[in-house]
Amino acid sequence: VRQRTTLQLHFIRPPGIEISNDVPSSVEVMLQGSQSRLASVGPTLVATIDLTNQKAGERVVRLHEKAQLTLPPDVNIEGFRPASIALKLEPIVEAVAEVEVKFDGKLPDGYEVVSVTTSPAKVKLRGPSDRLSALQKVVTESVSLDDRKESFNVANVAVIVGDTKVEVIDPNVDLHVEIIKKTGTQNVHTPGNEAALIAGLIPDSVLVYPLTLR
Numbered sequence: 001v002r003q004r005t006t007l008q009l010h011f012i013r014p015p016g017i018e019i020s021n022d023v024p025s026s027v028e029v030m031l032q033g034s035q036s037r038l039a040s041v042g043p044t045l046v047a048t049i050d051l052t053n054q055k056a057g058e059r060v061v062r063l064h065e066k067a068q069l070t071l072p073p074d075v076n077i078e079g080f081r082p083a084s085i086a087l088k089l090e091p092i093v094e095a096v097a098e099v100e101v102k103f104d105g106k107l108p109d110g111y112e113v114v115s116v117t118t119s120p121a122k123v124k125l126r127g128p129s130d131r132l133s134a135l136q137k138v139v140t141e142s143v144s145l146d147d148r149k150e151s152f153n154v155a156n157v158a159v160i161v162g163d164t165k166v167e168v169i170d171p172n173v174d175l176h177v178e179i180i181k182k183t184g185t186q187n188v189h190t191p192g193n194e195a196a197l198i199a200g201l202i203p204d205s206v207l208v209y210p211l212t213l214r
Helices: 035-039 129-133 194-201
Strands: 002-012 017-019 026-032 044-050 057-062 076-081 084-100 111-119 122-128 137-140 152-160 172-181
Touching: 017 122, 026 044, 084 129, 122 129
Parallel strands: 002 044, 084 137
Antiparallel strands: 002 026, 017 084, 026 076, 057 084, 084 122, 111 172, 137 152, 152 172
């Protein structure tokens, strides 16, 4: 009798090494044995893949060679689907990235944000070297601007990295947002600037030609 079962994969990595690429967390395994023996096998099995003797680089793991699992007596493995898994092993390193504040909502009319500062300005990250080299900045959770008319501070704003392989060592920042009320501008008339003055008084959607004095 044959029985197809889900096999969860548990990877044991070398110290200081991370699996950089996305790999399946489970595969299918085809078992063969008597009906009574297969009945004792649960719906999910767990296999250990020992990578501790591997160095950084691209590797192919053949499950029939590397998968270690415990089965009832007289139950055999006929095959795996997929039969092998490609891995990219990268050294774990640390790096820093700039923090970008994410806003939602909008200020009331007549107000504007003139500066945003975070403390710290950069946060420390840890992860596979190839992932960190491609990561230039991280973003915060959303900060609302609705109904804000004055400068404000927010403490312990969470930092988000959209990569499950990367750990944020400094997960929170404090931020200060500087808000001012917009001030109106006034055109200044200087001799010889009649055309520019007239253009400044007419909406941008209207085409204005310079004056020609005769």
